[in-house]
Amino acid sequence: MLFVRPSRLSDLDALEHMARTARPVLHSLPQSREALEARIALSEDSFKAEVDFPGEEFYLFVLEDSSTGKVLGAASIFASAGYSEPFYAFRNDALVHASREVRVNRKVHALTMSHELTGRSRLAGYYVDPALRWGSAAHLLSRARMMYIATNRKRFTSEIFALLLGVTDDQGESPFWDAVGRKFFNRDFAYVDEESGGRSRTFIAELMPSYPVYVPLLPASAQRVLGEPGGSALATYEILVEEGFETDRFIDIFDAGPVLTAQIDSSASAKNMGVRSVISRAANLQGDTYLLGHQDTRGEFRCVLADIDASASAPATLAFDAAVVLGVRDGDSVNCAPLHAVL
Template structure:
């Protein structure tokens, strides 16, 4: 059984392999082994600490095969993006240029460098092996982060965001970078991508323009990709939308990829989840026809967060009959409380449930 758990230093070799082979580049996983080791150690400390508010914490999760022990993916949360240095993006603005004498009044699309997302919690570093990208476990790995946020609200800000890879060609060339970034840095996109460390490096403010960039002056190829996810990011894009994220007025400062934001209170893992009780193993045989929906099921012992997929009865408040493998993965016993949320929302059930909640 595949399950999500916090990463640890014992995973360093596997994480280093992912960091060096993952495409797109994972900002949360440095290529340098010493830097990566420090990153994983920070994650271990973050899970252990009793944080009362978001700060320098960094939470690294891995997708593990409970039988073989092999890792198949990773994802992370930055408690406060740009905690030590501002987090930079471009903000989509509309600038008015008008002249009474010429009877001209034009609204011009412009991009302005912004650090308004600084301090907000960020989902980052999502990577899953290519052969599993179409499987339900891809949703599990990505959205388990929001299950953790739902169970640990004080560790994160009320709004979270995620920055997705913008459009690049088969050679890794970004049309937007070629039109903007290269003009200022004079270097390849991939080189700066690795050095930026997640859009919080001082050199971004030092080199990138502080004045607005007028979009109509950019090449058509660059204009077309504004806010568009790369083909490799479509899976993450769809998963975020299902969780309740929405596109915002920001785009990535390097490749113009989309920035998605969500109010934690409105996210699926908060609004639709409920606490249920693990049932005796023998009860699993009685699920039968009542089974019918895949759920994410999470345990949240201090420092021991786990999350798996399981088929559960749709009835709210029903017990949680889990297989032996799932119980082992979650490290739970009969009578333990777990957080459950349906993996894929059903429109009819979702709408009726939303109406009842909004009426309260």
Template sequence: MLFVRPARLADLDAIAQMARTAQPVLHSLPPDRAALEARLALSEDSFRAEVDYPGEEFYLFVLEEASTGKLVGTSSLVAAAGYAEPFYAFRNDALIHASRELHVNRKIHALTMSHELTGKSRLAGFYIEPALRGEAAAHLMSRARMMYVAMNRRRFTPEVFSLLLGVTDEAGVSPFWEAVGRKFFGRDFKDIEMASGGRSRTFIAEVMPAYPLYVPLLPEAAQRVLGEPDPSALLAYEIHLEEGFEPDRYVDIFDAGPVLTAQVDRTASVAGNGTRTVTQASDAIGNINTQGAAYLVASERAGEFRCALATLPAAAREAALDAPTRAALGVNAGDAVRCAPLYRAHAEAENESAAGDAS
């Protein structure tokens, strides 16, 4: 039985191990114990804080195996990216070069440094043990964050985005970095990745090119990876699409990885979210049955957020949960939980059913 909860300082050792294991290295999950400890402390403060609008809050979540207490994944939410300093990305632009005399009119693809994403809420730091990748557990670890957003709208902005890893080779070398970043920094991608602080460091504006980069002038290898996720990020990419995120006009300023954005109201976890009353599952097997569909089920009893998966019937007012799931969520029969279909197809089918009932 897996469930998602807020991380605690007591989780430091497990999270530090995940940070060391993650490949390629994630700037949002640095393999530095002191930095991780500071983030855990900030996360605990953020969850406890009374928030009326998004600010410098940072929320770190972990995926826990209920029977053993082992942590097998982590992810995070940034309330306002670049709260202290601008958040930088490359914006995809099309520049027109024309000459009436030569009868030339060409549209040229260019990349322009931008901080337009500054202040928007951001999903970050997704990691899950390799053995669980491709399973529903990965969806739970990633999308539980949006369930938290759905239950705490004032803490986040109306639009959210996620920056995914760009393509690197087995040695961690980024073709885009070699073509662009190295020319200005003269250092390895991994070094600057860790120093970037989530793409919000003054040195980015000081060192990176202030003028547009003309894409046709870049090496073919760098052009080919523009906006492409690294193979290790394909699962996260697909989960974001399932949630309702879409590729936007931005790419990462270092490795040209894709930036995905979504309007919170249109995400699957928010648009398909509804309240149900907990009841005890009648079957001995609990939530593993052939009736119904997979749902994200979240609770926030006594201020402690929890999220797990359960199989529930569509368009019902009750959530029949087995004992392990109720324990993981910290709820009892009669308590209210928030539920959203795990897969968009199930959400659309439920909406069609509800519309039919209404008519």
């Protein structure tokens, strides 16, 4: 059975392999073993900490196969993006150019460097084994984070965002980067993307244009990809949209990938989540597929997918293996949210 849980130091080897081989680069998983170990330790401390408001906490989740113990994916949450340094993105603006003399009044699409997303909670570092990318396991890994957020509100801001990879070609080159960023950095996209540390490095403000970039002056190849997810991000994009995320006023500062935002209270995981008591038995009943989450008194969190009766008044009848993975007994409570729900 696949389930989601917080990462631990025993995952270090698996996460190091993932960090070194995942494409695109996972900014929340450093490729340095020492730095990755420190990141996992920070996550462990964050889950255990008593938190009254979001700060520098970092939460790293893994997708595990309970039958093999193999880690098949990872996903994370920054409680406050850009906590130590601003988080940079381009803001879509409409600048008015007008002249009474020639009777012209036009709005021109422009991109302005902004750090308005700084301080908001951010979903990041999402990676799932390519064989699972379009299946229910991908939904489980992504939405388990939202269930954790919805049940631990003090740890996160009321609005959350995610930055997705933009369009690149078969060689990993970005048409938007070639039209804008390369002119200021004189470096390849892949190099700067990795060095940026998740869009919160001082050199971004030092080198990127401080004045608006007028979109009509960009080549058509760059204009076409504004706010478009790259091929490897399409599945993630669809999952987030189903969750209730929407494209916002911002795009990525390097490859023009989409920034999606959601109000936690309006997300599918929060709006459709209920609490049910548990009954375990040898096999699941036939029913609708739900995300089931449980957090014990020590703060240990687990999330699985299981078919249960859709009636909110009925107990959640679980197979023994699902109950064991969740760490629940008959009579315990679990949080339930439909896997697919209309907002």
